[in-house]
Amino acid sequence: MATYTLNAAHLYGDLMNTYGDIGNILAMGYYAKAVDAEIKTELISLDDPFDPDKYDFVLFGGGQDYEQTIVSKDLQTKKAALTSYIENDGPFLAICGGFQMLGHYYIGAQGEKIPGIGALDHYTLSQDHNRFIGNITIKNAETGQTYYGFENHNGTTFLGKGERPLGTVEQGNGNNGQDKSEGVIYKNTFGSYFHGPILARNEALAKRILKLALQRKYPDADFSALDQLTEDLTKNVTIKP
Numbered sequence: 035m036a037t038y039t040l041n042a043a044h045l046y047g048d049l050m051n052t053y054g055d056i057g058n059i060l061a062m063g064y065y066a067k068a069v070d071a072e073i074k075t076e077l078i079s080l081d082d083p084f085d086p087d088k089y090d091f092v093l094f095g096g097g098q099d100y101e102q103t104i105v106s107k108d109l110q111t112k113k114a115a116l117t118s119y120i121e122n123d124g125p126f127l128a129i130c131g132g133f134q135m136l137g138h139y140y141i142g143a144q145g146e147k148i149p150g151i152g153a154l155d156h157y158t159l160s161q162d163h164n165r166f167i168g169n170i171t172i173k174n175a176e177t178g179q180t181y182y183g184f185e186n187h188n189g190t191t192f193l194g195k196g197e198r199p200l201g202t203v204e205q206g207n208g209n210n211g212q213d214k215s216e217g218v219i220y221k222n223t224f225g226s227y228f229h230g231p232i233l234a235r236n237e238a239l240a241k242r243i244l245k246l247a248l249q250r251k252y253p254d255a256d257f258s259a260l261d262q263l264t265e266d267l268t269k270n271v272t273i274k275p
């Protein structure tokens with residue numbers, strides 16, 4: 035048994051897991067080994083309760099409009115619990131459709147309004163017969179780090195109160211193709227349109243979120259070994275634009 039254990043919730047992982055977004059948890063688990071930590075993952079789906087005190091990390095992946103419509107209804111029953119988790123500085127990663135659903139609403143490709151939970155203040159509109167598809171590069175303002183990913187979305191998201199972007203777009207479209215913002219950071223919640231999965235391709239961000247989660251659960255432990263770790267999951271991978 036590992037010295038440290040993080041309990042992760044994979045929200046609607048059976049309905050929203052585009053491009054294997056669960057790879058984000060696998061990437062975190064890979065780096066966690068370096069500090070003798072392990073991640074135990076539970077699938078939380080339709081009709082399952084979400085206990086905000088039980089989890090140390092939540093992943094909410096991307097999905098298609100059809101699945102998002104189904105998830106949207108169930109999500110309202112978890113709205114209070116998820117909002118309390120987020121407000122209580124719970125580490126959260128929401129990708130694409132999941133990112134959209136943490137905001138007020140998403141207008142789907144057919145013009146249908148799909149309600150989110152409004153835990154974060156953004157909203158998402160629809161593009162007319164267009165999707166943003168392709169490789170994307172952004173720069174994070176606080177760390178100067180560059181993140182790489184792949185985006186495929188119809189929605190155009192506009193950030194609101196208390197939200198700052200995960201990064202500034204250097205190549206690609208990002209949240210809306212207009213204001214150069216990509217993703218969101220609010221408290222310990224990170225949102226992004228990046229598939230890839232984002233944490234498998236971006237070691238620094240994976241370690242940043244992992245450390246947040248470990249430090250929140252074990253405030254007296256020392257996880258600085260993570261900063262020294264130079265092992266990079268992508269070291270043998272060449273990604274051509």
Ligand SMILES: NC(=O)CC[C@H](N)C(=O)O
Pocket residue numbers: 052095096097098099102129130131132186187188189
């Ligand atoms: N990849 C996704 O999660 C897509 C989200 C949403 N269905 C959109 O097209 O914008």
